Amino acid sequence: MIFTSFKFLLFISATLLGYFIFPKKYRWLWLLGASYYFYLSASVKYSVFLIFSTVITYFAALAIERVASVSILPEWTKEEKKQAKKKAAGRQKLILAVVLLVNFGVLFSLKYYNFAASSFASLAGIFGLELSPSVLKIAIPVGISFYTFQVIGYLIDVYRTTCSAQKNFLKYALFVSFFPQIMQGPIGRYNDLAPGLYEGHKFDYSRAAFGLQRMVFGFFEKLVIADRLAILVDAVWANYAEFGRLQLILACFFYAVQIYADFAGYMDIALGCAQIMGIPMAENFDAPYFSKSVPEFWRRWHMTLGSWFKDYLFYPVLRSGWCTRLAKNLKKKFGKTVSGNATTAIALFFVWMFTGLWHGASWHYVAWGVYYGVLIILSMLLAPLFDWLVAKLHLDRSRPSYMLTQGLKTFAIVCIGYILFRSGSMSAAAGMIGALFRTSTPVTTPLSMGLDGKDMLVAIVGIVILFIVDIFRYRKFDVRQWIGEQGLWLRWIIYLAAIFAVLIFGIYGPTYSASSFIYFDF
Amino acid sequence: METNEIFERLNEVFRDVFDDDTITVAEDTTAADVDGWDSLMHITLISAVEDEFDIKFNMKDVVSMKQVGDMVDIIQQEA
Numbered sequence: 001m002i003f004t005s006f007k008f009l010l011f012i013s014a015t016l017l018g019y020f021i022f023p024k025k026y027r028w029l030w031l032l033g034a035s036y037y038f039y040l041s042a043s044v045k046y047s048v049f050l051i052f053s054t055v056i057t058y059f060a061a062l063a064i065e066r067v068a069s070v071s072i073l074p075e076w077t078k079e080e081k082k083q084a085k086k087k088a089a090g091r092q093k094l095i096l097a098v099v100l101l102v103n104f105g106v107l108f109s110l111k112y113y114n115f116a117a118s119s120f121a122s123l124a125g126i127f128g129l130e131l132s133p134s135v136l137k138i139a140i141p142v143g144i145s146f147y148t149f150q151v152i153g154y155l156i157d158v159y160r161t162t163c164s165a166q167k168n169f170l171k172y173a174l175f176v177s178f179f180p181q182i183m184q185g186p187i188g189r190y191n192d193l194a195p196g197l198y199e200g201h202k203f204d205y206s207r208a209a210f211g212l213q214r215m216v217f218g219f220f221e222k223l224v225i226a227d228r229l230a231i232l233v234d235a236v237w238a239n240y241a242e243f244g245r246l247q248l249i250l251a252c253f254f255y256a257v258q259i260y261a262d263f264a265g266y267m268d269i270a271l272g273c274a275q276i277m278g279i280p281m282a283e284n285f286d287a288p289y290f291s292k293s294v295p296e297f298w299r300r301w302h303m304t305l306g307s308w309f310k311d312y313l314f315y316p317v318l319r320s321g322w323c324t325r326l327a328k329n330l331k332k333k334f335g336k337t338v339s340g341n342a343t344t345a346i347a348l349f350f351v352w353m354f355t356g357l358w359h360g361a362s363w364h365y366v367a368w369g370v371y372y373g374v375l376i377i378l379s380m381l382l383a384p385l386f387d388w389l390v391a392k393l394h395l396d397r398s399r400p401s402y403m404l405t406q407g408l409k410t411f412a413i414v415c416i417g418y419i420l421f422r423s424g425s426m427s428a429a430a431g432m433i434g435a436l437f438r439t440s441t442p443v444t445t446p447l448s449m450g451l452d453g454k455d456m457l458v459a460i461v462g463i464v465i466l467f468i469v470d471i472f473r474y475r476k477f478d479v480r481q482w483i484g485e486q487g488l489w490l491r492w493i494i495y496l497a498a499i500f501a502v503l504i505f506g507i508y509g510p511t512y513s514a515s516s517f518i519y520f521d522f
Numbered sequence: 523m524e525t526n527e528i529f530e531r532l533n534e535v536f537r538d539v540f541d542d543d544t545i546t547v548a549e550d551t552t553a554a555d556v557d558g559w560d561s562l563m564h565i566t567l568i569s570a571v572e573d574e575f576d577i578k579f580n581m582k583d584v585v586s587m588k589q590v591g592d593m594v595d596i597i598q599q600e601a
Contacts, residue, residue: 160582311585318565340566
């Protein structure tokens with residue numbers, strides 16, 4: 001069930017109504033029922049994988065906790081106590097490793113097997129070996145990358161004792177399947193998300209109004225901006241050879257807006273409906289296109305994925321035995337700066353390769369991940385040089401002109417990255433980049449990019465509104481609070497204008513069928 | 523170990539790691555208060571604090587430390 005479908009409007013109305021009618025104590029059960037209905041309506045067959053992941057991580061978490069509470073008898077010697085603790089830690093590690101392997105194994109088989117097999121066959125082909133691996137004909141269960149990361153995060157948290165294992169299976173099942181986040185995040189942490197799910201929240205008018213406003217803005221971002229720009233972006237990417245350089249650059253810019261409006265729009269709808277019920281969820285975006293550096297962009301874009309990779313891959317790699325030993329050896333030979341930079345660069349490379357791969361089983365996603373990895377490693381290594389340059393040229397980093405230049409530079413880097421991201425393959429990405437640099441380019445006008453004058457105008461007005469809202473977000477100014485403080489007339493003019501904007505300017509077409517969100521595919 | 527002594531030694535570690543002699547940390551100092559304290563520098567800082575106090579933080583400590591006060595509490599327990 002897609003958020004922008006009529007069916008979802010019926011579903012969310014019934015779910016919200018039911019939530020506040022149900023006795024407080026059992027509201028979480030209602031949510032569990034609604035969440036499973038939501039997921040099953042997408043696919044009954046593939047829900048098997050969701051249930052499997054839920055069951056196995058539920059029992060594994062309990063087992064990890066049980067093994068940890070090893071009974072130590074007072075009469076034991078110090079050595080015996082130490083050995084018992086060591087044995088328990090070993091068992092915990094084993095359970096964790098097996099369950100991680102099983103969960104990643106399922107994800108790998110469904111999402112990456114065909115890619116890995118065909119890549120391996122191509123590699124073997126280079127050495128003259130002809131392999132024809134069998135192809136797995138199975139669709140990827142929707143949301144699997146998101147919920148697999150969520151359950152693994154939970155399990156590692158239990159292992160690290162950051163959170164306690166949930167004893168109630170149904171409550172745990174709700175944490176995994178909560179309908180606003182099951183399809184494309186935000187990837188929730190147990191300690192942050194779960195308490196809000198189990199507490200029966202009472203109805204609060206202003207909270208509900210805030211949530212509704214956020215949902216309407218999400219629909220605006222998706223239906224008015226993203227789906228409109230998608231027509232243009234799809235048209236250009238499908239026939240990039242026919243477009244001039246300016247159109248190709250514009251298409252990259254419009255794709256940057258499209259993917260943001262699409263993904264952030266989804267988040268606004270998801271967080272909006274959770275807010276109506278009083279359930280806090282993690283934010284995924286914080287005005288990312290106003291970032292002044294690439295690392296800052298990744299602290300503001302898809303924040304829950306970045307923080308997942310940081311806590312469960314980046315830090316563990318850097319703290320691992322081999323990395324610590326390497327750091328010590330390098331420190332002895334070359335000093336602490338080289339040692340720190342080298343180990344951080346290795347860990348960053350891993351993180352970014354996997355970030356790319358997480359988005360899809362294709363080399364262009366890997367290339368996109370590596371592109372960011374290399375940029376972030378370079379920005380770390382060259383930081384002293386930049387500092388020296390800034391001092392030498394007497395540049396003032398706090399000046400608006402400096403910040404604006406840095407912001408534009410970062411946005412341009414992100415747009416270049418989108419060429420790799422949006423193109424369906426490495427050869428398509430190379431073709432698009434080649435088209436950008438060819439000497440003779442066809443002469444076309446922006447209006448030949450698939451949108452007529454009226455649609456282009458609506459898109460531009462939409463982009464301006466999104467830009468203004470993001471300025472407020474960046475400056476931590478709460479627009480909804482401001483709207484709430486206005487008089488009845490102005491408040492309702494804004495509400496109705498927003499609703500009618502979505503109804504009139506949303507992309508529906510004569511045979512409307514809700515278009516999927518981009519991140520559904522990941 | 524006295525809290526004052528921990529803070530004094532932590533100040534030296536912070537000044538060395540972030541290459542800024544003006545840093546003075548307090549219990550409520552967070553990553554937002556120290557220029558350059560991001561996820562990349564966090565591990566460098568953690569390793570430097572470990573070397574200074576001859577302790578070992580576990581992964582729970584590494585990911586859940588929110589302010590310098592949390593770090594001081596752990597140092598007091600471990601050292």
